[in-house]
Each structure stands twice: as C-alpha cells, then as structure tokens.
Amino acid sequence: MGELAVEKHVEYILAVEKRKDSFESVVMDHLRLNGAYWGLTTLDLLGKLDTVNADEVISWIMKCQHESGGFAGNIGHDPHILYTVSAVQVLALFNKLDVLDIDKVATYITGLQNEDGSFSGDMWGEVDTRFSYIAICCLSILRRLDKINVEKAVNYIVSCKNLDGGFGCTPGGESHAGQIFCCVGALAITGSLHHVDKDLLGWWLCERQVKSGGLNGRPEKLPDVCYSWWVLSSLIMIDRVHWIDKGKLFKFILDCQDVENGGISDRPDDAVDVFHTYFGVAGLSLLEYPGLKAIDPAYALPVDVVNRIFFSADN
C-alpha cells in the first residue's frame, strides 16, 4: 500500500501557495483563507509548520479583516463566517491569537445569531448548521462562548436531527457526513453530546465505508477522501470509530496520493488539490498514522494546539 509521501506533500503545499496563474487558482481566489487553513494545518500535522514565514501569513490574514470584525476569504472580498473561522484557526496554529481584537471578532459572530438560535453566514441571512458549528468553534477558541445563547444554539442543531440519527443543514434537511461533523462537533464543544443517538448515528456513519475501504458522505454515493475527515471525526467524537475497518481506509487514502508530485485527490488517480490533501492527512492522523501529529476531532486543529488553549497555565 505504500507510505505517506511526506516530503512530496510538503513541497506540493508550498508550491500551491505560489502558483497563482492557473484558471483553477483564480476560481478559488475567494476562499484563499480556507486554503491557508487547509495547507498550514497539513504542514503542522506533518511537523513542517516552521517552513513557512508566520509573520507574512499573519499580516496577510489581518488584511482580510473587515471593519465589522469578520474576515473575508481574501483581500477585498466580503466578510463571512466561513473565513472568519479559518483566520482564527490559523492564528491559533501559530499561537498568535493575541494579534486579534478578540471582542471585535466575537461581536461579529455574536451578531449573526438569529432569534431561533441558528446562525447566518453573513449579513445576507443564509442559515445553515455549518454556521452554527463555526460560530461555536470560533467563540470557544476565543474564550467567548458565553456571548451567545448556547442553549438556543444547541436546540436549533437538535431540531436538524433526522430519523436516521444524522443531521441536515436546516430542519428537515437530509443527513450528510459534512453536516453531521458540524452538528456533532458543535454539540461536543458545548458538552451536549447526550442529544446524539450514538448507536443509530454510529451505524449510519460506519455504513459509509464502501468495498474499496473509502468512505462516502451519504448512502449510495461514491467514496471520497474528504469524508475520511468528516465521517471519522464524527465517529471518534461519539466513540464508535471501531465500527469501521481502519486498515482498509488507510489503504484507500494512501492510494489517493500523487506519489510523484505530491498532494492527495478525492479518489485514486484523480487530480489532487489542497482541500483533499488536508482531509487525507487529517484522516490519517485520526487513524493514528505513525509520525503524524494527532488532530482534535472537534476543533479540527492539532491536539497540542487545542490543549495549549484550554489547559496551559499561561492562557
């Protein structure tokens, strides 16, 4: 099955940052801050975060901040909660949360909570449980969770729970592994996992593993490396990860590597990208691949970064 091509992946991530002239990279311009989070977290898991210039990254990130306190996906774009969380996560990686005006960021996020407890992604009112997760994750990292109505936020997420044990974007929405990660993650961070039917959801999640060993995101869909993260982290948070075959998933992820040029793709022999490279490496970390740093299943940051935030004496 081969091994993780660590050096190749590091080279690939560092190169992507610099390659800005292809059509794909322009199309992705608006979510460059997400890209930074995927790339930098991967580097940290591989033990290579010190190959980037932290000050450069941080000064660019701060240029993405809008006067409202939220961050845009790139300089000049509009602020959105999706990019605000990436900014906070990257700053946490570098242990540089102190460059933020924390209350200003917290005010932006707090302002997005709706009467029913749900969260909008930005001022235009799109509601989705992804945004609930992001708000809760972000505020928790910033130690400002008390600024929102947590009880209402939790009740809204619970109202999106389905009869198969999974969760959707809004009440009635179909269960989807990515959405399940968001909802289970938010419930984990708020100490509310008792709302999850662990055995029912665990069975649904473990049945995402298909013959090839890969995981899909919904029944009767193709496997995809990105679900290695969403399904695995959810299974870990509810302590049911032993219900899948870890060895077969190992093999599937490693088979999706481009061993010549670095990077990981959605399925074997497809084109690689940073997104799937991150989810592949994060998935391997959850599978305890030797030599990789451990990643936290709820905050999606390395465990040492999360522990530093919550347990170190100087915080």
Add this chain to the structure above:
Amino acid sequence: MHGRPRKAPKPEDEAASAAKAAKLRSLQSQFFSFHHSKIYTKEAVELSAKLLEINPESYTAWNYRKLAVEHHLSQPESNPDSVKSILDDELRVVESALRQNFKSYGAWHHRKWILSKGHSSIDHELRLLDKFQKADSRNFHAWNYRRFVAELMNRSEQDELKYTEDMIYRNFSNYSAWHNRSVLLSNLLEKNAEGFLSKEKVLPEEYEFIHQAIFTDPDDQSGWFYHLWLLDQTVKDDSPLLVSSWPAHGSDLFLLGDRCHNGSAFSPFTTLHSDSGSFPVLLYFNQSVEGVSSSTVTVESGFNKNEDLVWKPLSASNSQTAQVWVAHLKFPTSEFHSSVEVSVGHSKGIISSKGFQYSYPSTFSFKVCVQPVNRDSSQASAAENISWREEDFKVHGRQSQESIPIVSFDQLSIRNDHEPTASSWRAEAIAKEIECFRELLSLMDCKIGKLTLARLLMAYDVMALPCANKLVHSEEVLELYNDLMKLDPSHYQYYKDEHSLVLLQQVTSSRESLLKHCFQYKDSVSSSICNPICLRLNNLSLSQMGAFEKLLWVQMLDLSQNELQSIEGLEAMQLLSCLSLRNNKLRSFTALEPLRKLKSLRVLDISYNEIGDHSIDTTRYLCSSPLSHSVGSEWNKDETVISDVALINYWEAFFIFKELSLKQLDIVGNAIADEKFKSILVKVLPTLKWLDGELLD
C-alpha cells in the same frame, strides 16, 4: 475538486488555462472596483452576471447583486413592473449559474432571497425543480429548496408525500426521497392529520412499500434506515416507561453500619453497607427522561420527608435528562424497620427527550431494616487489599442455595400492566416482519436480511413476553451476529458489540443463568467489603457492557479479561464498590467518565489496558472537561498544577480521579503508568491506601 482525472497538463492546455485565468482576473478586478465604489449601473450589474456565469462560487458577486437590487428597489421611480423585471433578471442569473454549478450554495441562497421579497411568482419554481430533480434526484440543495418552496406556497404535506412516492417508484434507490418521506410522515403522524390518525394503520402500508425497495436490491442502502425507523416506531411506545428499580419491588433491604454483620440470614443481594448514613433509590427508564423530582415521584417512608429528596439524573454529561435517576434516603442510626413505597408519575412532569409524557403511573415498595452501627472493629479491615485472584472466588450458593433468600428474579424488573393489550398490533407487525425477512433470507444470503432479522427477533422477545424475562430467540440471534462478522468483516466490531449486548441479555434473563456468574468472595467476614458476592462477567469476550437495568444490585463486579474499550452506561450501577476492568482495551482515562458518578467505588483495577498507547482519544468529548465547557467556572487552574507538573499532560487523569474516593487502585500494565505518573496520582487521590498492590504510607 471532484472527479477530475489526474494527468500532466499539456502545454497547450496550460496556455489556454492561463488565458482564461487572465480574462477572469480582469473581470474580477473590474467587478471589485464597482463593488467597492458602490456603483450599480446597468453595465456594472451585467459585469457581475458575467463573473457569476463563469464562477458561481464568487460569493461577493452575489452580495453585490443583492445590494444592487436593494439600491434599485429604493429608487423613487421604481414601480411594480420595474420591480418585477429586476427580480426576474435575478432569477435568470441564478438559473444560469445553477446550470454551471448545481451545488452552488450562493446561487441557491440568492434565489431564496429574491423569492422572499414576495414579488415573484412561485408557480414556476416547482416546474424548475422537477427539471433539476429529474437530472439529479439526490441533490440535497434541490430537496432543501423544494421544502422551502412547498412551505412558501402552502403546499400540503400529503401532496409532498405523494411526490416522494412518485420519485421512489421512478427509482427505489433514492435515499433523499426516503428521507423526505420520513420527515413528512412523522410530521403527519404527530399532527394526527386526516388519514394518519393511527400508526396501527399507517405502518403496515409503509412496511409493504419499503419491502419492494429492499427485495429489489437488498444491498442498496436507500431503504435500510427507513425500515429501521419503521421498526423503531413499531416497537417503541412514545411515552417513557419505568423498566426497573433499586431496591426492587417486594425486596427486603438490610442496611448495615461500618462493621459487617456476620449473620448469614441476610441475603447478600439486598444487604448494603453504608458509611454515609444514606442509601440510593434508583429509577431506570427505557429512554432518557427529564422532570424526575419530588413532585413527580413520591417516596413514602417512615424516616424521610418526600419534599427533602433530591433526584439527580445519572448521565455522563451534565444534562438534565437521563435514563437513570437517583435519590439518596437518609436512614436512622439506631435499629429500625420500615417499609417504603415509591410512586412514579402519578402527577405529570416526567417527559421523554422527544417530548412525550410519562403516562403509566407505577408503584413499587420494599422493606428497610437498619442494623446499629459498630464503629470499633472497622479499622483493622479498612486497609485490607482486595485481590481478584481466581482462588478467592467460590461458586455462590452451591452448598446453601436454599438458605440464601435471594430476591425473586421477576422482582428485579417492574411489571408494566398495560403492556399486553396495547402492544398486540405491535407484536403482530413484528411477527409479520420476521416472516418476511426469513423469506428474504431463503431467497438470498444478504447482510441487511440477517441484521434486520436479528433486530426483529430481539424486539419480538422483549415485546411479546414482557414479564416472562425469557429470551426464546437469543441463541438464534447470537448465531446471526456470528454469521454477520464473517459475512461483512469490515463492520466486525459493530456486530461484535451487538453480540455482547445480546449475550448479556441472555445471561441476565433468568435466575439460573445469572447465579452461574455469582461468586462468593473469600469466606472471611472480616473482609473489608461487606457484601462478598461478586458478579463475575470475566472472560466472556465482551466488547460492550449492557443489561444494566438487571444489574442495579451489584456491589462487586469482575469484568476482567474482556475486550471492553468503553464502560458507557456503568454509571447506573450506583452500588458498585469494587470493580475490576483488568485486561481490557480501555484506551484512555476519559473512557472512565461513568465512574465519576459512582460515589461508593473504593476498589478499582484497570491494570493491563491500553491507556497511554493511543494518540487519538475517542472519549475526549464524552468526558466532562473545559474542552466541552462541561466543567464550569468552579474549575481553578491553580489547583491543577500538582508538584510542578502542568495539567496539560495529565488533565484526563486529574478530572476523572479527583471525583473518586478510591482506597485501592491497580494501574500497572498501561503505558502511562510510570513512576512520575504514579507520584501525581497519589496526590490527586489522597484517600488511596493501595497502589498496584503496594501499601502506601
């Protein structure tokens, strides 16, 4: 990026890509200059449309168009016609963006935003959706949008239910349609809508429908979860039930002070040694409930005022709902006899987590006999080490089964008188399903057939014979799970866990089978444990623990030599004072969270597990800690810096052990248990006398 083949780019492709990139980049920079200067001219708005046509994910461009719409609508010259034309333009832009990318969140939301303005016709929307949903019947954006439109036009849930039927008949393999059906049907049932008044009528029709999907292709998962939901609807009464209690109905409880009473007249199953002057009363429900309090539960005793009792939920998290509830009754220090009557749910207020009232009031009673306390002779035995060696256990009752007044087994669980009549249609429906799945398995060997049959048989045994406590099908079910482990090895551990639970149900299903696992711990009455009956469920290859509702009386439990990596649910065993988990697969201290609720626990053996071996902790969030905000502000970081070792490395052990008053701990054989760790442990656990068989000073 999804589904794009990996190939080295050809030079001509690269050139084409660079040219397209340059064009898009120049569009973008023009767009941003309009956006930042708040220019909403026709030319500017058209440019944003061009940008979105190439890249529907450019969210700022959608925002810009909303600003432009608001700008134009607020102009004094705007009139109904101009408004309609502006909004129609937006709908057109969205439609072409969706053709480019059907999964664009920004495009779908823009459409909702425009429609919410209330000036556009919605009739077109269902036609558009029909087209989209035929092209991709699983697109969840389209299904979400469909629910939005249906609500906006007040379309009936019955009509939408019919739509899911049409979609499913077009192709059984449509999980999205089955999902939407489950949402609509449960709404209709909940509202008691016309034609949906009784499950008794609706569910059999749904079973017929789902069989068509499962029989067409048993390996297709689309119908699996819908069938399981129907099964759940059939088996479970909506309102919660009391399953068992401690003390059991009709039992005689002997309460002893510090010293063990050496009279063998007391049943070791109902004798409790308490140095706290109180004993617990436990209520075990069939599902999580809230609202158990001294106003919903009445305890009549000669020695406690009902209003003084505090009922606490026993759940691993700090929620106010739990399957098991406990209250502590204080008893007098002098010799005393009294009977206690507990009435549950005679006034409203106990509610399931799904919102259903507890509606079957039940009452149970037991007798309490208090023996006077003798404090003098307890000192000597307090320091005794409990060993779990084989030679310390003797089969219980072989020599004197008659002389031990073991409580009648049926009294361990509560009879629910309403059951036989109310559940007749339910039992019939399950029996019919059993027949049906046996037929499926006679046609082909398939995993869903076996798994469903196993679930059905267990449900049938519990439902058809609620009082008999007999499991007629358990051997067959165990065999089915054994088959499944071979048939579907990827999910081996799932079947193994289910197998363990059925095995435990079997062991606890009769007095005879349970007594085989009851052992006498040493002969000596000088033993520091007062009730030397040990339930030994060791060496049974258990990967999960269960049947707690039958084991509330256990004070000494041996679970060694199994494959447990979790002890979820063990918090229900409030009487436990000695527990061996030696030689299991526990991976972390956080997995011991249930022990934090066991206030009587004094002796714990977790030697030879895997604590410290794993980088990923699968119970990290099932344990109360600052990570999950379930340890409140009372937590003070200063107290956690123990002998210069920062909490950061040992927080799990700290949070688990600081709540326990252990006298004896065995931890050897775990990677984490080095000398440094043990020295910290001694500080976290000041009550500890024995650590790894060594007497501490």
